[in-house]
Amino acid sequence: MNEYFLDRGQPSMSYNLYLFVLLMAATCCSLSMTYLSWKRRNLPIAISYGLGMLVSSFYSFGYAFEIISTTLEHIRFWLHIEYVGIVFGPVLWFIMVLQYTGHEAWVRTRTVVLLLVVAVLTLAIQYTNEWHHLFYKSMTINHSEGFPLVTLNKGPLYSVHVIFSYLLFVIGMGLMIQMFRAAAPHMKKQIALMIVGSWGPFGFTLVYLSGVFYMPIDLSPFGFVFSGVFYLWGIYQFNLLRLAPLALQKVFESMQDAVIVFDLENSLISYNRSAARVIGGLNNKSIGCSASQVFSRHPLLMDKMLQEPSSASKVQLSDPEDDRFYNVQLTFVSNNNNRPVGKMLLLTDVTDTVRVEEKLLENARQLSELNTFKDRMFSVVAHDIRDPIAVLVNLMELLEEELQSGGEDHEEIVNEMAQQVQNTFALVEGLLDWFRSQTGGMISEPVVRDLAQIVQANLRMLLVRSGSKRIRMISEIRQDTFVYVDQAMLNLILRNLLSNAIKFTDYGGSVTLRAERMEHTMIISVSDTGEGMSAEQAESLLQDDYPVSLTGTAGERGIGLGLSLCREFVRLNGGELWFDSILAEGSTFYFSVPVLPQTTSVLSGSSMERGIRA
Incomplete structure (x- = not known):
């Protein structure tokens, strides 16, 4: 901020009052968006977005009272309130952009703490400026425009703060522009709203600081009114406070099935965590890559992508580390007019089902083999038993013949018959014992x-x-x-x-x-x-x-x-x-x-x- 208008006189009060009303309207807009974010606080992006809107309300609220203040002490007090939004706003906006563009991996505790430490130090330096004058070298009042103005002579730490804030802005805008270029047509509108809305406070401040147009007051807080219009439009038209884009929705992320979304040109749009586990090498850098690059190690999936949408087919990925089976289904993603705007590849793990089917088939095969073996074994056993019985029949015939001829000693025949009976009994006993031991299959x-x-x-x-x-x-x-x-x-x-x-x-x-x-x-x-x-x-x-x-x-x-x-x-x-x-x-x-x-x-x-x- 360069100059601050000091009100002295009745005509100026009306002008200040209009500005006050506009700034309070901007504050209400920010607070309403904070409330909407609070209702969806289970989503990470809603938290960062809601906090950003909350601190922006400090900026517009403090500046509203600053322009109707009548003393330098009052102005300095409200300036301290404004700086809560000025230093924390860019940091929270940058975190929101990282989550929105799919770079959640960057939003780590260490990164967030580092950014917040910079904001806290900046706020502390601004609050203690009267001790060191490194943020503002001096604060004076002049009447060159016919009404009291405050001229701030900026110090070196003020420049550092501006450079840091716009560095975050440039990086964030670069990520959103990259996302816009790679997005499917139905996603471009909501991303464009985010880009235009983000230019509000940063753009107004940039124009004010550049001095291209002479303005006695800082219009930066009014940039939040501009942003609020676009953000509210996006909330009600595209529900931006959901985990946008679709790949960041909590339900989408928690699905056990692997889901991979492509546009009609077969460029990757989004995927969930399950897909990252199944497809090796799939990460945030893959967004925008072609299907041939994404599935370079999985030719079966690439073949599926080149086919027309069809029913699920069972495949095993050509990955030596993954021996699981998946049902793969390709479907079109349609808009509200039922026009295809993309493709969705769904991989469902059916390994347990396949293993059960294989086990059933193996059991059926073994059962068939055992049944065949049983039939063969019965024939062999009958053959084994038939021989000694046939011998007994022959011996009986000999015995009958000799009995008819009378008087001879039949001890030899009787002994042989007894031996054969014992052998046959031992054979049958042994076979029965063996069969009882084979109830679970042929076991040695x-x-x-x-x-x-x-x-x-x-x-x-x-x-x-x-x-x-x-x-x-x-x-x-x-x-x-x-x-x-x-x-x-x-x-x-x-x-x-x-x-x-x-x-x-x-x-x-x-x-x-x-x-x-x-x-x-x-x-x-x-x-x-x-x-x-x-x-x-x-x-x-x-x-x-x-x-x-x-x-x-x-x-x-x-x-x-x-x-x-x-x-x-x-x-x-x-x-x-x-x-x-x-x-x-x-x-x-x-x-x-x-x-x-x-x-x-x-x-x-x-x-x-x-x-x-x-």
Whole structure:
């Protein structure tokens, strides 16, 4: 302020009174806007805006009483009141602009405190000017215009204050102009109102300080009337006291879904916090960037942006650090006339739903496999039980024939029948126990077992079948040869391989079992002197889950599922199944099972070469 009008005389009172009324009107305008901001005090921008309007009312209110004051002391008092608005107004306006333009990251406690400290120091220097005269060198009264005026001779700290205030103004206007240029058409009007309204107090003061037009009084407070008109218009037309632009709305920010807004030219307008978490590199500097820049690391989203708006589609972002799934939906943003003014990309996290779907599909697959396994297992079990029962039937027939012939000693037949009954009972008990242990699916429960004893037990069960064809069953596996397997599965594997060997071996042939340890694995082989297989049969044997059963050398028939189950059981025990076969010379089937590292096995037999791997 340069000069202050001092009223002396009745004609001047009327003129001062008009100015007083206008300034009080400006004060009421500022206070009404403060009230509107208070009603929306839950929004950060409303707080800074409302405080700015409040301190501006100090400026206009103090100046209203200053121009009707009659003494220099009164003027000095009201000048102190005015400076509450003069020093704090630019700071609060600058904070409001940072929030409005999307630069909330700059509004940190440290920055706000620093700005307020500068304002407080300026106010303190102005209040104590009579002690140091660094703000005003002198304050004198003259009558050159025909009425009392106060001439202020400005000091160096006054210039510093003016430079600081207009530096904030230049930075703030630059941010709003940048925002205006990047904004969508429907946002430009409200931003323009903010720009024009902000020029009110700063523009009037700039004209007054420049001296371009001679004015005996300071018109800066009347700039608030000018600003008030534009701000009130913006409040009722565009609701500026909401978190404007839309990206700053509290609801928008708190959404769990990622929301990204573009204009029709695919330039980024706004986004929420969820979008910043999902899209790497998305920050305030991205505002105004093209969609291709924003989604440079997410080509799937870029493809979606180039398509017409459509229903949601499930995608997984090409980000190694993000293994989540999102439903992506592109929609138009329309104005009140239903005309498209932008695009909105909505990303909804559906990872939990996808995981549940995958789990259900996996459970369905496992259930289907278990159901198939059950059918195959029942057939194999029926086959295993049928053989000893068939032997019992044959023995009964022999017994009946000999009883009819009379008098012979039938002790041998009775003993054999008793042995077969015991074996069959043990087999059924073992199978039932194993089935009960598999209620949750096919589970291997390995234990340490003597392989030689298990082999001998299975050979005894097949003794009648092998004896009927005069086939020699030879085990070269020594005692104390230990393996770490599920015993029930191992029994089924051995019985199937031995049954097949007997089935395809001619009368008077032989079946030999061997075992060889290789590191932590025991390789068991079942060799026969049967008819062997051609190359075509060998190539397809273990590749088919449901092989066709072949007829044995004595017309034996099977169900054709034994080998596929053997392969599955070997796999569940951590091993492999493979074979060698030469047509007209015989076949050798191998399978491996684990051996505990600390287990010592004594093996016999020479090393064998592996054949075709399953």
